[in-house]
Amino acid sequence: HVQLVQSGAEVKKPGSSVKVSCKASGGTFSSDSISWVRQAPGQGLEWLGRIIPMLGIVNSAQNYQGRVTFTADKSTSTAYMELSSLTSEDTAVYFCARYSGNYGLDYWGQGTLVTVSS
Amino acid sequence: IQLTQSPSSLSASVGDRVTITCRASQGIKNYLAWYQQKPGKAPKLLIYGASTLQSGVPSRFSGSGSGTDFTLTISSLQPEDFATYYCQQLNTYEYTFGQGTKLEIK
Numbered sequence: 089h090v091q092l093v094q095s096g097a098e099v100k101k102p103g104s105s106v107k108v109s110c111k112a113s114g115g116t117f118s119s120d121s122i123s124w125v126r127q128a129p130g131q132g133l134e135w136l137g138r139i140i141p142m143l144g145i146v147n148s149a150q151n152y153q154g155r156v157t158f159t160a161d162k163s164t165s166t167a168y169m170e171l172s173s174l175t176s177e178d179t180a181v182y183f184c185a186r187y188s189g190n191y192g193l194d195y196w197g198q199g200t201l202v203t204v205s206s
Numbered sequence: 207i208q209l210t211q212s213p214s215s216l217s218a219s220v221g222d223r224v225t226i227t228c229r230a231s232q233g234i235k236n237y238l239a240w241y242q243q244k245p246g247k248a249p250k251l252l253i254y255g256a257s258t259l260q261s262g263v264p265s266r267f268s269g270s271g272s273g274t275d276f277t278l279t280i281s282s283l284q285p286e287d288f289a290t291y292y293c294q295q296l297n298t299y300e301y302t303f304g305q306g307t308k309l310e311i312k
Binding site for chain 1: 236237238239241243248249250251253254255256258260292294296299300301302303304305306
């Protein structure tokens with residue numbers, strides 16, 4: 089049974105960075121890909137990017153290129169998403185989700201609320 | 207690739223048959239997924255590959271389509287189905303989502 093467990097809520101100042109973790113268990117972490125999706129309050133879902141831990145391949149949404157970094161530690165089956173130069177518009181719940189190649193994100197983390205406030 | 211869902215919101219009654227559509231701005235073969243999201247929860251995969259039911263999802267949910275036009279159908283609405291539904295394309299980076307369809311109780 090696949091589980092993705094994310095790190096806890098964060099409160100950040102404008103201009104700072106945040107790093108969210110996503111620890112996987114029960115699956116094939118290295119060969120799967122992990123996508124990151126965010127949801128601003130009352131808004132829809134937005135795909136930020138993905139990483140394939142085994143290959144080190146990363147793809148980022150164009151709007152976030154240069155500001156978002158995806159990494160993974162295969163030894164601990166943990167993926168990370170770091171977002172820099174935070175503004176209030178980055179206040180959102182950030183989700184990680186697994187993609188095993190069947191054209192759907194089948195397992196999701198519980199979400200991490202990031203609040204950006206001065 | 208942009209995905210346009212319609213309607214944006216929908217009021218229906220328990221037992222109704224409901225259809226939500228998702229139109230892609232260019233062809234995406236069958237690389238489309240549907241998700242259900244309830245308030246405060248992570249999205250849940252319902253349909254992948256446009257028409258394959260995810261394990262554990264009730265058979266009243268079905269998906270169809272290929273290319274640019276897709277549908278999600280709920281054959282007989284149950285109380286637990288009132289939620290927001292999203293489509294997502296996984297054909298081309300970025301893996302964009304539709305804007306969502308909120309299904310409310312009439």
